Amino acid sequence: MQTHQLFPLTIAQDSISVSEQDRKVMAHAINEMRKSNPQQSKNHAWTGDTQGQEFLFSQPLFTSIAAKIAAKVKDYLETLSINSQQLDLYYQRSWATFTQGEQNIALHNHAQSNISFAYYLVKPQNSGGIMFSGKDLQNEITKDIFNRDKYERSLIRETNAHNVKQVIIDAPQDAIIIFPSKASHATMPNKSGKTRISLSGDISIMLKDSNGFEHLMPNFKHWTALD
Ligand SMILES: [Fe+2]
Known part of the structure; x- marks a missing residue:
């Protein structure tokens, strides 16, 4: 019997290379953030977005990786046949996750955002997909x-x-996973006995020029404050 698979959810996987020196420096900086804002839960991974560290890519150390991720996000939009040249894209939040022991992150989505991603900066084997x-x-x-x-x-x-x-x-180190923010996702427990570090972020899209469009977000540059 022939079947037609309709109405897909498209999860992109690609790879980004960083030098071992850059990896080490970024991982060290993230570990310092974690130590200065420790998570209370034993089972839940440290997630910077809930620990006052939700604007990671505004730090100069992460400018280069943010640019590499931006290129992949534009590729993802092209995969969906969305013309990214008509859009302004913003990292609205960006943060690190730090997973030790058998920690995980429970099922959730990022309802306030359009596109989300996880880039695996440090990802030992069996550390959780x-x-x-x-x-x-x-x-x-x-x-x-x-x-x-x-x-x-x-x-x-x-x-x-x-x-x-x-x-x-369960993608390897240096992989990036890009997906619609509304897709429910979780991380599996880290079984490696080693630390796993990912960089995550939420991206908002808005039209460069909203003239003639009804449903997409107009550019915030034209918004008017209430006070
Ligand atoms: Fe998430």
Whole structure:
């Protein structure tokens, strides 16, 4: 039988190279941030965005990597056939995550943003991939039919492209994962016994010229403050 796979969620994976010296310097700076703003939770990874460190790319040390990531984000837009030349793109937030032990990050999305990414600055083997979780699954012909317990009871024979609800992408060091900010995602527990460091960010898009457009965000340069 022929099938047509419709209405995709497109997660991009690419690679960015940094020198080992730059990697070391950035990792050291992130570790210092973590030490000066320690996370209280044992199981949850240190995430700079919740620890007063949500504008990482405004620091000169991260200017170069921010530019490399920007190029990949524009490639992602082109993959979606969106003409990035008509858009202004802004890092609205950018932060590091620092994962030790078996820490993870629970399922969430970035509802205030358009495009999000994770770049793996330090990523030992088995230190935990990123998991995407589908919602409003088109093929879910009755609620929760593709949940784990249905496999355990042999109602569902196997996971495949037609019924998958969650996918883990375990990309190597230097990989960047780019995705729509509204996509639900989590990180898997770090099983490596080593530290994993990622750089994450949220990107807002707005039209350079909103003339004739109704639904996209007009450029904030034309906004008027209420007071
Ligand atoms: Fe996230």
